[in-house]
Amino acid sequence: MKTRICYQKSVVAGAPEQLSKEIWDSLIDSPEVKNICNRIAALDPTAEDYNDRKQALKRRLPIIIPHAASFRNGKRVSADAIPSGLAMLDVDHVDNPREAYLRLLPEGKSEEWFIENGIYLIAITASGHGLRVIGRRNSLPFREGLGLGSLESIEAAQLRMATVLNITEYDAVTKDLARASYVVPRDYILWIYEAGLLYMPEHVSTDAWTNIPLALPPHTPEERSGQDSPNSPEYRGIPYANIVNQLMLSIGAAEGAVQGERNTVYFSLANYMRYICDFNASLLFQILPDFGLTEQERRQVISSAIGRPRKSQIPMVLQSAIAICEKEAHLDEQSPLEKSTALPLPELPRLLKLVCRRLPEDYRAAMIIASLPVLGTLATRIRFEYLDRQEQSLSFFSCITAPAASGKSFIRKPLDLLLTPINEQDAIEREKEQAYKEKLRASKNSKNQPEDPHACPRNNGVAISIAKLLQLLTYAEGKHLIGIGEEMDTLVKSERAGVWSQKSDIYRLAFDNAEYGQAYMSDSSFNAHIKVYYNLLLTGTPNSMKRFFKDLENGLATRVCFAQLPDTSFTEIPVFAPYTEAERAEIIRWARRLDAEQGTLVCPQLNTVIANWLEQKRQQAMEADSHAMDTLRRRAGVMGFRAGMLCYLLENRKFTKTVASFAEWVAEYVFRNQMELWGEQMEQELSGALEVLSGERGSAASLLALLPAEFTTADLIKLRARKGQSVKNNAICMVLNRWKTNNKITKINESTWKKL
DSSP states (O other): OOBOOEEESBTTBSOOEEOOHHHHHHHHTOHHHHHHHHHHHHSOTTSTTHHHHHHHHHTTSOEEETTEEEETTSSOOGGGEEEOSEEEEEEOOOSOHHHHHHHHSOTTOOTHHHHHTTEEEEEEOTTSSOEEEEEEOOBOOOBTTTBTTOBOOHHHHHHHHHHHTTOOOOBTTTTOTTOOEEOOOGGGEEEEOHHHHHBOOTTOOGGGGTTOOSSOOOSSHHHHHHHHSTTSSEETTEEHHHHHHHHHHHTTOTTOOOTTTHHHHHHHHHHHHGGGTTTOHHHHHHHSOOTTOOHHHHHHHHHHHHTSOOOSSOOHHHHHHHHHHTTTSOOTTOOOOOOGGGSOOOOOOHHHHHHHTTSOGGGHHHHHHHHHHHHHHHTTEEEEEOTTSOEEOOOOEEEEEOOTTSOGGGGHHHHHHHTHHHHHHHHHHHHHHHHHHHHHHHTTTOSSOOOOOOOOOSBOOSOOOHHHHHHHHHHHTTOOEEEEESOTHHHHHHHHTTOHHHHHHHHHHHHTTOEEEEOOSOTTSOOEEEEOOEEEEEEEOHHHHHHHTOOGGGSSGGGOEEEEOOOOTTSOOOOOOOOOHHHHHHHHHHHHHHHHOEEEEOOHHHHHHHHHHHHHHHHHHHHHTOHHHHHHHHHHHHHHHHHHHHHHHHTTSOOOHHHHHHHHHHHHHHHHHHHHHHHHHHHHHHHOOOOOOOSSTTOOOOHHHHSOSEEEHHHHHHHHHHTTOOOSHHHHHHHHHHHHHTTSEEEEETTEEEEO
16 A cells, blocks of 8 residues: 655654655654653753753654655655645643543544544644644545545644544644654554554545645735746745745744744744845735734735845845755765775784784774774773873773674674683683682581682673672772673663663763772672773664664763674675684784783874874864864774774884874774764754754765855855754854954955955
8 A cells, every 4th residue: 555644854854755654663662752752751841941952852853744645856845745635733732631632532432433533643742742633634526626536625624623523722834735743652642543644545546636726826916916927936946935944944933833923933934035025025925824824914914024124135044044945956065074984994003904804895994993992901901191191091982883684793703812811811710709609608607708709700791780890890900891792782671671870871981991989888789989991892783773872962972983884785695714723823822912011101103193183173173163073073082092002002012104094094983983873963962953954964074175265154054054054143153253263264344255
């Protein structure tokens, strides 16, 4: 059966796609959707910034588009929509939606009554204080000018549904064919008839619905002539509806206007749009959504807006909206941030050459990243100072992601060889631990208890309790423990078990070897206050990674070296050739050598390499006005420096070109992967740039380099719009001021700038 409606990954990102039963289930069962709605529910409605915070969270939710079966040009624009035959009804300001739902069903009726009356979905809205109803638009008999198969209007369907459900007040503005509905978790859904909601009736063809007018014809000859004018449908090739939709995003009315603010929102739109409608009242009346206002109210508002004093230039807010709508126009100079896969491998030290020698080329970068926590754990007695003069150790967190059955386990054999010294020591420690436990059992009721040997196996996996982890960290006396989890969902399960918040704290502190402690009254719990030396290696699918690193705000994801394996779908099985006996022996010799290393390393040349890399990225972040780049470069620089120190050790404590290139490569590789995975989301959280429209994740090439020698403010707005960055007034002014303060540009006139 043909799917009935569309969905999109968020209200400001992605493109409309068909919503199947499988996708619908994945959306309403998504942990991220559940988490966002829980965070909205936890907001304080009395807080001054409640609406801003609620709106910011809602925009991260996926959306469905109930009124549209598809869009002709692949963009969520009403003018291009093919109707789905459904209508959506919003009921706002409901104190207890679940109780309100119970009152919708007439006494003595079963829920089949909803289907009989064409009601297919009733759900609590994402805000938690409203009801959303979706039902069918009934077919109309033959009408002159419409023909067979025409539908009742969305307004008529809303009124009909409200009448049968005995709803007296509802939001009358949700009639746009491109109108979005935020996806909510399954437990927010109070009633659903999936066959009606998700699938088009077999006897119906949407072709009969595509020519239905979206509104009644204009009343006056003046309005009809305006509609027929060649200038009325679009501005500079852009449909007016697109610009109006973008303006609504810019002025904070993305979901329309609710009762109490409709007049104000309508006035704002008229005030801006008059500049590109030749100050034509008839054209404005035609292109602006009515928000449920009467004809007389709309004409009065338009007259007031046109009569206001006019600026000599198009307002910047409107320029921004137009620029975003022109995102289809290609900028020849644009080059997105390069992906990690485009980064060639550096010259490698002998050990890593051996480790990677038998691997397919596409797997070598991931193998290097996977090796870092193990090599750091081997060289656990090594210390050095970073650029900030703070002491550091070889602490690494790595995460290897790839689709299921793509060969993530390839790391096991090389790492087993590298772990040989640790595993040998752990076998002895576990024997001590077992012997101690047996003595304890034997002397259970004796006054003479055996002495705790402080056994400390260092490779213990990731399924370990907080108390046991603290005990081992204490017994390790400054040596790194290592956790290797080949299935990231193991840690996700521990999160569900309620211990994750503490483990997350420990992991974050381990990145800087900071102190962690706990103290309990109970003698059965382990009390300690120690510096945390802990390395971590995880592998998993992209979905398990998103479940694990779902909260960017806690900072753990920015401390991780990510590597993404290629998708091997429909390809031949990759071949991982076995090491020769000589290679195995040499890898183990290197591991034993690292295990014996100790002392403090000093390499000023490496300081210079990383300082230069950080400065290069700082300039790039500043020119791109990317807060995400600025944050991620700092952590990536630390990881590159540590990797450089490790390479310095492997190069017999000599600074070589290999050390420099390896340190730079790790920093750049980590930075690119983090930008690809988290850049867009982090940009929104750090700078409030919620208008991200670009489909290219982490697109952050230097803005200044892409502008001409002399450029206008409008040029900058258009470029930022193409790159999915905020084009609000304060963001544009901030960028220009930053460039000017850093002597990168100078002002020619009110809206023109020159690069220095």
